[in-house]
Amino acid sequence: xKFAVVVFPGSNCxxxxxxxxxxVLGHDAxxxxxxxxxxxxxxxxxxxxxxxxxxxxRTGAIARFSPxxxxxxxxxxxxxxxxxxxxxxxxxxxxxxxPGAMLRNRSLQYQCEYVFLRIEQTDTPFTxxxxxxxxxxxxxAHGEGNYYAEPEVVERLERNRQVVFRYTTAEGAITPExxxxxxxxxxxxLCNEARNVVGLMPHPERxxxxxxxxxxxxxxxxxxxxxxxxxxxxxxxTDVTRDRPQEMTPDPISVR
Amino acid sequence: xxxxxxxxxxxSVFDPQGTTVAEALHxxxxxxxxxVRQGKYFELDIDxxxxxxxxxxxxxxxDKLLANPVIESYRIEVDTAxxxxxxx
Numbered sequence: 001x002k003f004a005v006v007v008f009p010g011s012n013c014x015x016x017x018x019x020x021x022x023x024v025l026g027h028d029a030x031x032x033x034x035x036x037x038x039x040x041x042x043x044x045x046x047x048x049x050x051x052x053x054x055x056x057x058r059t060g061a062i063a064r065f066s067p068x069x070x071x072x073x074x075x076x077x078x079x080x081x082x083x084x085x086x087x088x089x090x091x092x093x094x095x096x097x098x099p100g101a102m103l104r105n106r107s108l109q110y111q112c113e114y115v116f117l118r119i120e121q122t123d124t125p126f127t128x129x130x131x132x133x134x135x136x137x138x139x140x141a142h143g144e145g146n147y148y149a150e151p152e153v154v155e156r157l158e159r160n161r162q163v164v165f166r167y168t169t170a171e172g173a174i175t176p177e178x179x180x181x182x183x184x185x186x187x188x189x190l191c192n193e194a195r196n197v198v199g200l201m202p203h204p205e206r207x208x209x210x211x212x213x214x215x216x217x218x219x220x221x222x223x224x225x226x227x228x229x230x231x232x233x234x235x236x237x238t239d240v241t242r243d244r245p246q247e248m249t250p251d252p253i254s255v256r
Numbered sequence: 257x258x259x260x261x262x263x264x265x266x267x268s269v270f271d272p273q274g275t276t277v278a279e280a281l282h283x284x285x286x287x288x289x290x291x292v293r294q295g296k297y298f299e300l301d302i303d304x305x306x307x308x309x310x311x312x313x314x315x316x317x318x319d320k321l322l323a324n325p326v327i328e329s330y331r332i333e334v335d336t337a338x339x340x341x342x343x344x
Contacts, residue, residue: 057321057322058324061321100326101326101327103265103269103270103272104272104273106272107272108272108276148326149326182272
């Protein structure tokens with residue numbers, strides 16, 4: 001599978017994402033400068049963390065005008081999987097590809113720590129290999145991750161099952177202490193109505209190797225590979241290919 | 257012509273910075289300060305013929321960029337003194 005990692009001036013987790021995709025996951029990735037107008041045939045788009053355009057005005061507010069964002073929008077509207085991590089999530093919010101906005105953390109501090117995330121939905125490209133209720137230990141690093149949306153928007157998100165990740169304890173419990181930044185309903189990540197655009201504040205790409213403290217984030221990237229394989233094969237999940245030995249399963253998209 | 261745009265968090269949105277500033281003021285003894293809302297302030301130097309035109313352009317700029325309508329609202333003042341100075 002081919003991943004595009006968009007690079008804005010001020011992105012600083014672009015190499016983390018590239019490393020996780022290529023060296024850990026074993027797939028292809030290419031950096032795409034924000035002034036580009038093509039995603040060069042990528043199967044997955046990652047908007048990485050960092051401080052695009054210095055976070056001037058508001059986080060993500062200037063990045064949404066970058067030329068590549070038109071192409072990202074087109075890719076998303078065509079159903080392509082898009083993952084916004086941290087600042088990338090903030091860019092998706094400002095671009096209107098996901099609903100809501102970020103406020104300053106309740107603590108007013110830039111918080112750099114491990115948190116626990118509970119998987120709320122597994123029918124998105126980035127959680128398809130997860131178990132419902134699975135708890136991941138993943139780091140956050142942000143000053144503005146206090147998710148906010150109007151109450152009726154939050155209700156709609158809940159009704160449509162668009163809340164994909166929630167901050168919980170290690171046991172998966174919702175407690176005030178488990179919410180690091182004050183996000184409404186403990187929302188750490190969500191998807192759009194079509195479910196192909198996902199954004200989250202924690203950094204799964206920084207938690208893909210045990211040597212770095214946790215490998216829990218890898219399942220997010222593995223999910224999109226699984227999702228891609230299944231969507232390329234169409235109905236094959238329910239037909240005979242299901243009973244074939246693992247190594248016989250056709251894998252047209254991981255040719256690399 | 258100069259337009260001043262004041263962007264603040266909507267009343268319904270919690271403002272942790274404003275709250276912290278209010279607490280600091282209380283520590284200084286300003287019990288009379290009941291609440292603080294922190295915001296952003298922009299001065300736009302606009303090439304417009306009338307204050308109404310300047311206001312319209314500033315409002316468009318605020319809608320599209322200066323404010324995030326999800327969490328913020330804005331107020332615009334057009335500096336008519338400058339307007340007169342320019343038209344004179």
